[in-house]
Amino acid sequence: MSFSKTTAISLDHSGYTRAVLDLTMRLAEVIFTAGAGAEDATAAMIALTRAYGLKGTDANITHTTITLTQEDALTHESIIRSRNVKYRTLDYSKLTATSELIADIIEKPIEVAEARKILATIVSSKPQVPKQWRRIGWSLVGAGAAVLIGAGPTVIIAAFVATWIIDWITSVLDHRQVPLFYQTVVGGAIGPIIAAIVRLIDPTANPSLVVVATIIMLLAGVTTFGAVHDTLSGFYLTGTARMVEALLITAGLVTGVSGSALFLARFGLLLEIDSNPIVTLAVLPVLLVAAIVIVIGFALAVQVPWRAFWVVCVLGALAEFLFVAALAGGFGLVGSSAASALGVGLLAAVTARIVRTPPLVIMVTALVPLVPGLTLFRGLLMLSEGDINGLLSLLTAAGIAMALAAGALLSQYIVQIVWGPARRLQRRFVGPLMALPVRLGRDSTKRI
Incomplete structure (x- = not known):
């Protein structure tokens, strides 16, 4: 009788453990695929299992796999759960809603079945922004990028149309499961x-700016920030995989642009892809407007929660201002990027509490106008033409990307050290939480 009772208790506990692990992995998968870093997703899994009373849980994430291991205290049986990440797309509305659910569960655990219902509602809910408006958002990124690099009205309109067409075609190809490189x-x-058409319509325009604007738009969603974040946080495999993905996307751009330009050259339509934007305090108002347009477009495309729109617009303009001011002060591209990211990151940590949005959402959106897409592209293009100077451009782009991510991460370190959020996590974690709504303060033992 005693053996049967013990066996029943063991089976009940094993079933409960499996249910908690399954819920935990589903929550982590949603935030990871929606844009969170590997550390945030892993930290969330550890905190969730502890909230539900499971101790000794080990969580790990690679680029495409989420693994969760729990040793049963009664049977000493190791229960292992693993999920493959089959898709990854920036969706900050789902990221925010899921991170809020995670925070609520850690603060006051709810029934596993109820939590699964709430998560299912979040995942299956209609997009915050309809597809056509998301497409217009990407077009605004292209148009704003054209303004940022000194384009005229004709080129700005052409950049808007070109990026709309690009997003439509790439969406169709993605629906048909065409590899990302192609x-x-x-x-x-x-x-x-499109640049060749612009030259025919307006010979006085600089058609190369159309190409540059579309490049910036295509690279805006590249996970350079996430790659650096994961690498600095100690997730070297995931960070390296994300960086390879970013380089693969850029290599695809080089192939597409170079091939298209060579094809047009056969018809006498020579196109020199060159742009040297003037970045001075004299043109600062125009640059601020362009930065805001880019931020609004990106926010629509990745579905930033409506309540955070005004914050990302203000911080996007601030990021551009700090960058231009630092550049005028002689800090250089890398130093100016780091200074801008640090300043924006400090304010993002504070405003994130006001609008109840993870700091990652605000920082990434506000820093999009500073992403070194053009510099990265130039480097690869020069190397493809046999110019060794392309290595300098690649190193500069890598330095800017590292400066943006490192500055943003440093700001979160400072904020979370000053306010001291109680994070009951393993010692392996070396970076601050970016995608979870951190409760700041020292008076709670149940905070993330």
């Missing part, structure tokens, strides 16, 4: 074609 090859090929 999607970017096709997307990159469209820019020179």
Whole structure:
């Protein structure tokens, strides 16, 4: 009788453990695929299992796999759960809603079945922004990028149309499960074609700016920030995989743009992809407007929660202002990027509490105008033409990307050290939480 009772208790506990692990992995998968870093997702899994009373849980994430292991205290049986990440797309509305659910569960655990119902509602809910408006958002990124690099009205309109077409075509290819590399090859090929049309319509315009604007738009969603974040946080495999993905996308752009330009050259339509934007305090008002347009477009495209729109617009303009001011002060591209990211990151940590949005959402959106897409592209393009100077551009782009991510991470270190959020996590974690709504303060033992 005693043996049967013990066995029943063991089976009940094993079933409960499996249910908690399954819920935990589903929550982590949603935030990871929606844009969170590996550390945030892993930290969330550890905190969730502890909230539900499971101790000794080990969580790990690679680029495409989430693994969770729990040793049963009664049977000493190791229960292992693993999920493959089959998709990854920036969706900050789902990221925010899921991170809020995670925070609520850690603060006051609810029934596993109820939590699964809430999560299912979040995942299956209609997009915050309809598809056409998300497409217009990407077009605004392209148009704003054209303004940022000194384009005129004709080029700005052409950049808007080109990026709309690129997003439409790449969406169709993605729906047909065409590999990402070939999607970017096709997307990159469209820019020179539109630029050639602009030259025919307006010979006085600089058509190369159309190509540059489409490149910036295509690279805006590249996970350079996430790659650096994961690497600095100690998730070297995931960080390296994300960086390879970013380089693969850029290589696809080089292939598409170069191939399209060579094809047009056969018809006498020579296109020199060159742009030297003037970044001075004299043109600062125009640059601020362009930065805001880019931020609004990106916010629509990745579905930033409506309540955070005003914050990302203000911080996007601030990021551009700090960058231009630091550049005018002689800090250089890398130093200016770091200073801008640090200043924006400090304010993002505070405003994130006001609008109840994870700091990652605000920081990434506000820093999009500073992403070194053009510099990265130039480096690879020069190397493809046999110019060794392309290595300098690649190193500069890598330095800017590292400066943006490192500055933003440093700001979160400072804020979370000053306010001291109680994070009951393993010692392996070396970075601050970016994608979870951190409760600041020292008076709670149940905070993330």
